[in-house]
Amino acid sequence: MLSLTKLLLLSTALAAVASAAPTQESNYPDHCSLLAKAQPGQITYQQVANCYRSVDFNLKQAKETIDTLTTFYNDAFVFRDVTMTPNLKAPFTTSPVDAIASLKKIGQKQYKNDFDFHHDLALLAMSFNDAHTTYAPQCYSSHIFLQPLQFYAPVINGTQSIRVYHDATKSGFENCEVQRINGKNPREAIQSWADKNTGFSKDAGVRFNHALASHRYWAKTKVWLDFPGLFSFQPRLPETPYVDYVLKCDGRYAEKFRGQWEVLSIVPDGSFTDRESFVSNLCMHSKPDVNSQPKNVMDPNALDTLLGMLYEREHGKQDSSLKDLPDAKLWASNNTAVYQLKSMPHIGVLVVPSMEMESKTEIPAIQEYLSLLAKHGVTNIIIDMSGNFGGEEEFSALLPGVFFDIRGDKSVHAHKTRFRVTPAIQRLAETDLHDAEHSTYWDPTNLADIETFTPFKTNPFTSRVVDLTFNGRSAAFSQQVYGNYDQNIIDSSITHPWSNDPSKIIILTDGQCGSACGMTSDYFVYRHGVKAVAVGGHKNTPLSMFSFPGASVLDTDAYIDSFEQLGLEPTIKRLAYENSVAVGVTLVYSGNDTIPLEYNPTRFPAAYRLDYTPATAHNHDQLWAAVAKIAWK
Known part of the structure; x- marks a missing residue:
């Protein structure tokens, strides 16, 4: 999975704030040297905040960043205009955002420091409530902030409340009711924070889930663990140096608790020694051309490493082998896992924690695992995709073929797709079509004709181009195409008691089934x-x-690399900072819909909704049993 015409020139606007340009000497003390000297376990929120905010605002660099983002959004971001859609229907709760106008506004603003400029760009990316759209400079994502309390929202005796899911202080707060967070109603406080800071979903309820703790199978570490939720596990500098709570525990008076942030560095020791090296080593981009490798001092598996560390801190060294759950027998596991409920042995569970799978190996493995369940008397299947943030589109397209016969009909398991089209993209696709060594997102041979289901041998970005208008703005898009996936990976001769019978299959999700997982659900x-x-x-x-x-x-x-690999001139320059700046580049349609799937609220609601209880929130086997009772009464 994981084109270009400049619409706006912000030179004039940015020149108006030229007085904000830094001098040779910084206006701030060197707080980064103090942060560099701090020992693990002793880093404070204020040390990080002071270092981040001590980097001077660079007007020239800011202008180049705004120009690059404006061009990138104009030419590649397929939802550039769709994001302005007002009055989206339930379950959506997302306000319209004009991406280009918002960039212009940020470009015209005066900033006291570099961090605040980049923070505003990050907030803009999150305001689309589309996790594909990101803006995260490496240096300002170099520390993780962890609260001592984690929360969930169970329903007890018909009433929903915020309660403590986990108490790292071991002060006896677990399952205590939270009455106030920073003086506010706790549900409203968490929802308000999630609406601004998660950028994960257009559904407020899913953003709420994303902020709260959950019990999930973590594919890379292959253990069940408690994920803290983003309210308690923040990858960006939090808004305040601490969080104040009022807690009410059974048999105790309401008591106040101040949660200080524990700060965890995700860069190696010695990565910087002062502000200058913080900027040069952590912030600045070092990929001058396609033949060199980017400088990335951050471990790409840092999140998994941190989660593993937290798990070991609470539970001791990880056991790499999964075990039975109290009410679920484990039969097989690897990237996925299969269980059989002990209290309802005709119910099996396939846990799919991610779509980041190699189809050629994982699809056969899943078929083997499911055959094992069938052998032991399972007739009904729960497909658990809670907490699945997506991955490979091919895997998402082929997984339903394990349960339903899709032989010979590509339309059954593929979504129609459109790309943005510009003269630059047309040249890129044409060059890629005749280049056997390289393959980009726009390689015609990776796409299939929606009528013949065969890969393109000509350039689909130059024929049947259409102008689509969203919210009064028009842009050129490709004809509808399919991804080119190999159905032969599925062994269609393997059948099970639930094969081709939707009444014996149920999907479990917490709404965080994202990207390719969402396509599979559809x-x-x-x-x-x-x-x-x-x-x-x-x-x-x-x-x-x-x-x-x-x-x-x-x-x-990756966009720039696509041009350079094919010997073409990119239409944007690399950003000055090492940065995760990404957008969605395809409009996906379900069936014969004319509204892109991401903005079609009729496709999103689940048939059933289930409240968490203290038991089901902490124990997946009990959650599966509750799901089975709803699905197969």
């Missing part, structure tokens, strides 16, 4: 009649079964 539900159960969110409020479906993601470096 295949199951709208192509094959499978029903979904969505858990969590707000009581008595419908909840989406998936978020940000489809829309293959592309970052600025």
